[in-house]
Amino acid sequence: MLDHEATGAWTWDIDRSDMMEIMAFLSEMEKRTWSEIRRDMAGGNRRRGEKHKFIPLASLCKEAQTRLAEIELDDQDQLFRFRLGNLKRLWGVILPDDHMFYLLWWDEHHNVCPSADR
Numbered sequence: 001m002l003d004h005e006a007t008g009a010w011t012w013d014i015d016r017s018d019m020m021e022i023m024a025f026l027s028e029m030e031k032r033t034w035s036e037i038r039r040d041m042a043g044g045n046r047r048r049g050e051k052h053k054f055i056p057l058a059s060l061c062k063e064a065q066t067r068l069a070e071i072e073l074d075d076q077d078q079l080f081r082f083r084l085g086n087l088k089r090l091w092g093v094i095l096p097d098d099h100m101f102y103l104l105w106w107d108e109h110h111n112v113c114p115s116a117d118r
Contacts, residue, residue: 026090091112
């Protein structure tokens with residue numbers, strides 16, 4: 001499902017250090033259960049919330065929704081988002097039948113679903 005033809009705000013045209021960061025992160029995640037991953041929290045006392053979570057498609061920017069239609073993934077209700085720090089995000093699909101994460105996009109600047117306060 002990797003959208004290797006994505007362009008614009010999120011793309012796979014990345015440097016070696018970003019690729020190494022992604023690979024190291026995914027390597028660590030594959031050692032954990034989904035329950036452990038979903039218990040990770042982010043933010044301070046004021047904005048504490050799930051670090052890695054499902055995001056409804058309706059919450060994504062219009063460009064992301066359009067791209068999902070182009071690659072015929074707009075039939076999903078939600079995408080799963082891994083947070084790799086302040087802005088960096090990995091987006092993908094978790095199919096209910098196999099509970100596997102299928103990587104879709106690298107969103108280095110938090111553009112797929114920007115926060116309201118950005």
